[in-house]
Amino acid sequence: MRGTEQFVRELAQENQAFWAGRDVRLDPEARPDALLTQIRYRMRQGVYNELRSVELIAAWIPWVPEREIRDLLPRQLDDEHRHYQLLRRRLKELGEDPDTYEPLPEWQALFDWLVACRHRPTVEKLAMFQFAGETQSCEGFETLIRLAQDLDPETAELYRTQILPDEYRHSAIGRQTLLLLADTPERQQQAREACREMNLKVFDAYQAHRARADRGL
């Protein structure tokens, strides 16, 4: 059997390879006005996603029996709630009412599914959300920050200083979980399948997200 560390490294590389060119939420080639529209849409949907992340972590905490992992989750819950408040406040500063935004059904379905996964083993749940999902989120935020730098520096700074460092810590929780629990071929297979399931669902949501942003809704 391969060592757990080697497995985790390989799985991270597989996830990264899956995501090459697949985060279609922002188009780096778009004209500045179109790009700014895409960034604003990311923020509106982001308010919803951060709040659902709070709900998700709360739903999972009682179903993570491994104490050393469970003890890391309340801080993540607190972070996601702070991100929700920060993004909501920033949208208000930009003259929007974040509470009137209707979340994209595909994102709703993704979070509903994740909440319903609470009964699945910890190695699967945290492979999905923290290891696969949050790692991709970090990549996505890096891109967002880079593209927003000139168009909306204040928002870029908010993401860079107040959100991204927390998201890197969340993805590290996923890595830590796999290092602790993915120590048999069966569990490694479970973790790999869980990442695959998650990546495919998130990719569907990204495509729907971009299609709706392009329609200007």
Ligand SMILES: [Fe+2]
């Ligand atoms: Fe967050």
Ligand SMILES: [Fe+2]
């Ligand atoms: Fe997060």
